[in-house]
Amino acid sequence: MSAYSKIENKWRKLWLKAGVYEPDLKKAKKPFYNLMMFPYPSAEGLHIGSVRTFTGVDIYGRFKRMQGNDVFEPIGLDGFGINSENFALKIGVHPSRQAKISEKNFYRQLEMIGNSFAWREKLETYEPEYYKWTQWVFVQMFKKGLAYRKRSPVNWCPSCRTVLADEQVISGECERCSAKIEKKDLEQWFFKITNYAERLLAGLDKINWTESVKTTQKNWIGRSEGYSLKFPLIGIPGEEDRKHSIDIFTTRPDTLFGVTFIVISPELAKRWINDGWQVSGDVKKYIAHALSLRGNIKRGEEEKSGVFPGIHAINPANQEKIPVWISDYVLDAYGTGAVMAVPAHDSRDFEFAKKFNLTIREVISPDGRDHDLRAAYTDPGVLINSAKFNGTNSEKAKIEITKFAGGDRKINYRLRDWLISRQRYWGPPIPMIFCDFCHKSGKGERKEMPGWHSVPEKNLPVKLPFIKDYRPQGTGESPLAKERKFSKARCPMCKNWARRETDVSDTFLDSTWYFFRYLDTKNKNKPFDKQSAKKWLPVNMYIGGAEHSVLHLLYSRFITKAFFDWKIINFDEPFKKFRAHGLIIKDGAKMSKSKGNIVNPDGYFKDFGADVMRIYLAFMAPLEQGGDFRDQGISGIDRFLVRVGKLKAKLAKTSKEGLSENSEKLLHKSIKKIGEDIENLHYNTAISQLMILLSELEKLASLPWHSYDIFLKLLAPFAPYLSEELWQEFSAKGGPASGWKKQNSIHLEPWPKFDPKKIKDERFKLIIQVNGKVRAVLDATIGISEKAALEMAMEDESVKKYISSLAGSPKKTIFVPDKLLNLVI
RNA sequence: GGGCGAGUGGCGGAAUGGUAUACGCGCACGACUUAAAAUCGUGUGCCGAAAGGCUUGAGGGUUCGAGUCCCUCCUCGCCCACCA
Numbered sequence: 089m090s091a092y093s094k095i096e097n098k099w100r101k102l103w104l105k106a107g108v109y110e111p112d113l114k115k116a117k118k119p120f121y122n123l124m125m126f127p128y129p130s131a132e133g134l135h136i137g138s139v140r141t142f143t144g145v146d147i148y149g150r151f152k153r154m155q156g157n158d159v160f161e162p163i164g165l166d167g168f169g170i171n172s173e174n175f176a177l178k179i180g181v182h183p184s185r186q187a188k189i190s191e192k193n194f195y196r197q198l199e200m201i202g203n204s205f206a207w208r209e210k211l212e213t214y215e216p217e218y219y220k221w222t223q224w225v226f227v228q229m230f231k232k233g234l235a236y237r238k239r240s241p242v243n244w245c246p247s248c249r250t251v252l253a254d255e256q257v258i259s260g261e262c263e264r265c266s267a268k269i270e271k272k273d274l275e276q277w278f279f280k281i282t283n284y285a286e287r288l289l290a291g292l293d294k295i296n297w298t299e300s301v302k303t304t305q306k307n308w309i310g311r312s313e314g315y316s317l318k319f320p321l322i323g324i325p326g327e328e329d330r331k332h333s334i335d336i337f338t339t340r341p342d343t344l345f346g347v348t349f350i351v352i353s354p355e356l357a358k359r360w361i362n363d364g365w366q367v368s369g370d371v372k373k374y375i376a377h378a379l380s381l382r383g384n385i386k387r388g389e390e391e392k393s394g395v396f397p398g399i400h401a402i403n404p405a406n407q408e409k410i411p412v413w414i415s416d417y418v419l420d421a422y423g424t425g426a427v428m429a430v431p432a433h434d435s436r437d438f439e440f441a442k443k444f445n446l447t448i449r450e451v452i453s454p455d456g457r458d459h460d461l462r463a464a465y466t467d468p469g470v471l472i473n474s475a476k477f478n479g480t481n482s483e484k485a486k487i488e489i490t491k492f493a494g495g496d497r498k499i500n501y502r503l504r505d506w507l508i509s510r511q512r513y514w515g516p517p518i519p520m521i522f523c524d525f526c527h528k529s530g531k532g533e534r535k536e537m538p539g540w541h542s543v544p545e546k547n548l549p550v551k552l553p554f555i556k557d558y559r560p561q562g563t564g565e566s567p568l569a570k571e572r573k574f575s576k577a578r579c580p581m582c583k584n585w586a587r588r589e590t591d592v593s594d595t596f597l598d599s600t601w602y603f604f605r606y607l608d609t610k611n612k613n614k615p616f617d618k619q620s621a622k623k624w625l626p627v628n629m630y631i632g633g634a635e636h637s638v639l640h641l642l643y644s645r646f647i648t649k650a651f652f653d654w655k656i657i658n659f660d661e662p663f664k665k666f667r668a669h670g671l672i673i674k675d676g677a678k679m680s681k682s683k684g685n686i687v688n689p690d691g692y693f694k695d696f697g698a699d700v701m702r703i704y705l706a707f708m709a710p711l712e713q714g715g716d717f718r719d720q721g722i723s724g725i726d727r728f729l730v731r732v733g734k735l736k737a738k739l740a741k742t743s744k745e746g747l748s749e750n751s752e753k754l755l756h757k758s759i760k761k762i763g764e765d766i767e768n769l770h771y772n773t774a775i776s777q778l779m780i781l782l783s784e785l786e787k788l789a790s791l792p793w794h795s796y797d798i799f800l801k802l803l804a805p806f807a808p809y810l811s812e813e814l815w816q817e818f819s820a821k822g823g824p825a826s827g828w829k830k831q832n833s834i835h836l837e838p839w840p841k842f843d844p845k846k847i848k849d850e851r852f853k854l855i856i857q858v859n860g861k862v863r864a865v866l867d868a869t870i871g872i873s874e875k876a877a878l879e880m881a882m883e884d885e886s887v888k889k890y891i892s893s894l895a896g897s898p899k900k901t902i903f904v905p906d907k908l909l910n911l912v913i
Numbered sequence: 914g915g916g917c918g919a920g921u922g923g924c925g926g927a928a929u930g931g932u933a934u935a936c937g938c939g940c941a942c943g944a945c946u947u948a949a950a951a952u953c954g955u956g957u958g959c960c961g962a963a964a965g966g967c968u969u970g971a972g973g974g975u976u977c978g979a980g981u982c983c984c985u986c987c988u989c990g991c992c993c994a995c996c997a
Contacts, residue, residue, distance in 0.1 A: 258992095260994095300918070300991085303917060304916085304917080304993080307917095308993080314997085337996095337997070339997070340997075390995095416995090417995050418995080418997080419996065422997075423996075427997050428997080430997090435914090435995090436997080439995095500997095634992080635991090635992085637992080638992090671990095673990095707925085707926090707936085708925060708926085709925070709926065713919095714990090715925075718925075718938095720924070720938055720939075721925065721937055722938090724936090727937095728937085772936080772937095773927070773935085773936080775937090776926095776927075776935065776936035777935095779936060780936070853932075855931070855932055857931080857932095857978070860978040861978090901977090902978075904931065907931060908931055908932085910977050910978065
């Protein structure tokens, strides 16, 4: 037990009872939404890294509150999802039960760390009153044509036995369990995030976010300006009537005369076959083999493979007949699933051509001459072997050749639609019903999807039933599919018996909109109140992990833009300011249960108290910087707070005493620096300044009241408990704790202001350099002239010595007012 | 392979182009103590007895002056990766 546990318990209760941290969501005058990414309640509880982030966010929020803002700092749990379910499976406790256990532990820890949370507005994504509205979001997406079903090759995790979004596949592996991802052909629900590609990109310019996160999003959206070209096809048996040509996307139409073959993806080939294209057994074998390997490739290591099915295309530039190959190095999901191959100027095509002995024709040359190419030449140059374009600059040739070949400009995105379905148990059931009768008669809520109906709003939520065997099936269906009672439903349109969708939605749908719900957690009629959203959103400050750059942060921006389009909000970016916190590692590795290096904060908080730990974690490094966790310096912070506690013994007898000019100057400089440092999330230097100020105040024989008052307020965001305790003792407003009111809290006091006049120096240290090296530091008056400074310098013994040793007189002097004088000899 | 970021004492780290190493840890010595802990004080980049010299991953450049700006390279971290 730390010496502070008694006062911590006392204030925690008093704050909660008085609602010190509960802004009036309807009437607040200066709303400030201070948000941190809500945690998913893992079984291990919070680890020291998340505690550092949470207390770091809170220091900022407390500072903003003292600056007179109505700060809203909500908290909740992102408890639905595969991760929580996997843990439940492992220990054999039902996820709904485990959720309650984790919830208790998390809230205990979150109370312990001393954050100014608005507890009344807490939420959990697995509670029906929350996921009712997650389902509502899905229904709206369907109604507005942004949710659709499609059969396509999707990422399948064989270990989690579910499909995953592209964003959840890391280098061909499952983000959660690192199993190799397979491709499965399944019909699934998708959200049309690609409709928003351009706006998601453009919106980045108007928000204040960590630059690296913006770059990551930009790269993920992957806008590429290029050209689309048509290659006439010849020789597809049975397909002459329909497949006259093939479209390709390229950024290098300048190399068109160097196209010596075409390559299509195995997926595209398969679609052609499904449409009636006749191919040999070998070709079919290759396609099947390539598709089974998809997602299971070791990047960059494997040799190129492919097969020639015997068909040809015509190069539109020179009318040459070129072969069409099938190879797995062509991605189906990017561009058109087909590429024009220019082996001379693309390293992948080069490799392929070498392997299968295909023609390599150089058409771009750095010097206008022909070369014996050992590798692809990918830089710009001058065109050769390109008929009338010979001698043209390759950049200039792009648009000219495109015109010549009858192509067009085309913009392509890497971003793909968001796969929402999960064949798992622990999530919100997708609120859709499929009716065979409507399907047969071509009826449905949306013309293009006959048979599909959304669950009427009055019937939401579609409650997740309690089922004993919630294990994932591996059949491409959720375990809910086995529950007849659940899957049977009446068609909302024709009232006949119909089938309920049994997949659940991706966890990331739960977290796309939680910051809206915080504003109105008790609302039974709407997902959130429009007026509150207008008042509080967009979020003023959002802090979280950079690992969500292309997941949560991108999805939330997408949903917000959709809400904007549906006119339920009046802004289209959810987070005005976002800062990514640094990652705290342990012994050089990310903290994880499998590595056994998770640092549990409980013991530290118990031994040292919340204030000491908050300051220790904030003092380690700037919030945006990570690092290896060590507990080396905690004793230093402990000492610091003990010294703070002793300060009151020095308090002056009356309030009349003041500080000396120098101490007053340091006090005001500290107010300025600490405020600026907190604003920049540089808590480490703010704390360092508090330490410097404390040392100064300790030296005084008698401590003036106003300086003590200011010191406690500057300390308050960092050490909320101790500062409150000391301030109540000190403040005349205080009175006994039993009659304590919200208004008495130091945390609602105004942040101290500095007087710019008081921080002005009259004297400064004039640095004298000789040839750029410091040779003297002289005490001088602010505003000293260059001439006077030079005179002072020339009288200085050590300066004289250096000048005479260099046997010269200053040729030139550089004078930086109130800073330095450099004598150049 | 591509993108982003970072390399400063024994350690965490500090420095609007202007005294590099603030603040804290650790360490050493001293005071207090019978003793220890705690506390307080002093010192603490490296070489050197000193004078002085050297020092921000390596090398070059710009500048009167570079940890900071530019170029090349090395190392580490994170993200992405056959994206045409």
